[in-house]
Amino acid sequence: MNRNIRALFPMLLGPVLALLLLLAPKTFGQAIATPPELRISGAVSTPLVLTLADLKKMPRKTLSVVNPHANKSETYEGVLLEEILRRAGVPQGEKLRGSSMAIYVIAEAEDGYRVVFSLAELDSGIMESEVIVADTMDGSPLAAKQGPFRLVAPHEKRPARWVRMLKTITVVAP
Numbered sequence: 175m176n177r178n179i180r181a182l183f184p185m186l187l188g189p190v191l192a193l194l195l196l197l198a199p200k201t202f203g204q205a206i207a208t209p210p211e212l213r214i215s216g217a218v219s220t221p222l223v224l225t226l227a228d229l230k231k232m233p234r235k236t237l238s239v240v241n242p243h244a245n246k247s248e249t250y251e252g253v254l255l256e257e258i259l260r261r262a263g264v265p266q267g268e269k270l271r272g273s274s275m276a277i278y279v280i281a282e283a284e285d286g287y288r289v290v291f292s293l294a295e296l297d298s299g300i301m302e303s304e305v306i307v308a309d310t311m312d313g314s315p316l317a318a319k320q321g322p323f324r325l326v327a328p329h330e331k332r333p334a335r336w337v338r339m340l341k342t343i344t345v346v347a348p
């Protein structure tokens with residue numbers, strides 16, 4: 175190799191290293207991305223950030239439902255939304271009365287889809303909605319377009335509030 179070209183290498187070393195350092199977070203950021211999280215915030219005493227591992231440690235509920243769209247039976251497993259809201263500190267049971275009866279939650283997905291549930295319809299002291307935050311279907315983690323978190327509202331005729339790719343639960347006390 176030409177002597178002059180070889181002499182260039184030490185000079186290039188600095189800039190090349192600098193460039194690599196600059197690009198490193200972008201390149202490796204994907205590989206070591208933070209695990210998916212579900213955030214519960216708004217009018218709560220304890221805002222929560224839950225991972226799949228956190229959900230696995232909570233009381234689990236299994237639901238066998240017929241998804242009217244898929245027209246087949248599906249088994250979802252997850253945690254009652256009521257239980258998650260309990261840990262966030264919303265009024266429930268006998269404390270759910272008066273002005274609290276107007277509190278609602280907005281469940282929002284990665285694609286911007288949003289639905290509303292009232293606190294009252296999620297309270298088993300009032301009715302058994304059995305709405306869960308599911309993290310598995312038929313024993314497997316939910317696929318990318320479905321999860322990793324999905325609401326399942328088993329008593330509803332159309333699965334319109336079965337929010338896929340669930341990202342945040344915001345509690346609103348109007």
Ligand SMILES: Nc1nc2c(c(=O)[nH]1)N[C@H]1C(S)=C(S)[C@@H](COP(=O)(O)O)O[C@H]1N2
Nearest residue numbers: 243244283285287333334335336337338339
């Ligand atoms: N994130 C997200 N979730 C969503 C929707 C949506 O557009 N985005 N559509 C809802 C509607 S209207 C229906 S019918 C079901 C469809 O769920 P499926 O793909 O399991 O049949 O997802 C519900 N959840």
Ligand SMILES: [Mo]
Nearest residue numbers: 243332333334
């Ligand atoms: Mo739908």
